[in-house]
Amino acid sequence: MPTIDAILQKRELDRDDIIALLGASASADVELIRSSAEKVLIDECGDAVYYRGLVEFSNYCAYDCHYCGIRKSNADIKRYTLSKDDIVAAAKWSIRQGYGSVVLQSGERRDPEFVDFLEDVIAEIKSATVSEKLPNGAGITLSVGEQEPQSYERFYKAGAHRYLLRIEASDPNLFALIHPQNQSWQNRIDCLKTLRQIGFQVGTGVMIGIPGQTVSNLADDVLFFRGMDVDMIGMGPYIVHRSTPMNIHADYYDQHKDKIFQTALLMIAVCRLVLKNVNIASTTALQAMRDDGRELGLRYGANVIMPQTTPVDVRRDYLLYDGKPYMSDDARLYHSDLEKKIKSIGRKITVDDWGDSKKAVLRSQASYQCLTLKSKPLKSLKSKSLKSNSFLVTGAPPP
Ligand code: 5AD
Secondary structure (H helix, E strand, O other): OOOHHHHHHOOOOOHHHHHHHHOOOOHHHHHHHHHHHHHHHHHHHOOEEEEOEEEEEEOOOOOOOOOOOOOOOOOOOOOOEOOHHHHHHHHHHHHHOOOOEEEEEEOOOOOHHHHHHHHHHHHHHHHHOOOOOOOOOOEEEEEOOOOOHHHHHHHHHHOOOEEEOOOEOOOHHHHHHHOOOOOOHHHHHHHHHHHHHHOOEEEEOEEEOOOOOOHHHHHHHHHHHHHHOOOEEEEEEOOOOOOOHHHHHHHHHHHHHHHHHHHHHHHHHHHHHHHOOOEEEEOHHHHHHOOOHHHHHHHOOOOEEOOEOOOHHHHOOOOOOOOOOOOOOOHHHHHHHHHHHHHHOOOEEEOOOOOOOHHHHHHHHHHHHHHHHOOOOHHHOOOOOOOOOOOOOOOOOOO
16 A cells, blocks of 8 residues: 555646545654645635634524524524624624635525525625725625525526535435435435526535544545535534434544544545645634634645634524534624634635635636637637545444
């Protein structure tokens, strides 16, 4: 078997290479992988860290995913939906901080009332955030699950331009184990394709450490991301929530916590090595496992951070998993603390910028060239070279 060093010298990583990298455990190997990923990040995307103000605007959900704390059947939480004014205020706060972009996330609902409301909120955020610095208003990413194609189109026309829809597990069998029967793997794939056709920059991701998941599953997840040609990745460790059917795996989680955390970091690094110029978020779930989790995510190749801007009084009701940090302190203090941490790892915070991935920027330049090709004589176009871009032990399967 080739050494980690030899694998990292290769131009293209195949499935076996990815499995070997994700399974690395010797600290020297892990550090080699981390530093290679950091180098690819800096070479391909630069040292910028992009912020998005995260607004978790509603915890109502019509679905019952087995892992999720805001699932429909969890009667232990208080349900809320923020008013349009509150959501717009949170977005404006983010823009005043220089974040440039917001992420609107909620439980999954497809009813007309929800779709009308969200469309209206997007349009309002857009018009309320236009400035000299941001002539096209805030960048808006949505994370509101599977929707009808017409709804996606309405959200896009209203001004959202990025969409995160995690596949959660790219293996259809694993997907089926953690979702109720009315959630279909195929529909999620169709949604991802529809989003791209409409023009969204598309992101997906998985949970890492799902009981029964193997390193080979995770390697296939990485290959899945590559196959879907996504612009963004948002993924993090799976963490048990006590009021979900998967709480029976609490012991499994406790036993494998460290391994899950380390594998989540390695997934970031490997995604950076394989996908090169996409945006990768360092997610809250990493921070839930370790105070410095998100900074570590950045050091393993992530370049996006989503600071919480959900109003403090409802944060604790958006508990997707146990121990989610809801940071009841003043968001401004939190913000400056984060800034110090990012600077301390030698990275630069980008302000007043949507922070699209290099991949998405290159794609839009390429399609612009295609359009102008029709009107320009071929020789006038310079051909611009586009830089192309047994884990976790097997546990008892989820219910
Ligand atoms: N552990 C980790 N991540 C979770 N999510 C939901 N529940 C959990 C959990 N128990 C993640 C899902 C979803 C995102 C919004 O939150 O991946 O897509």
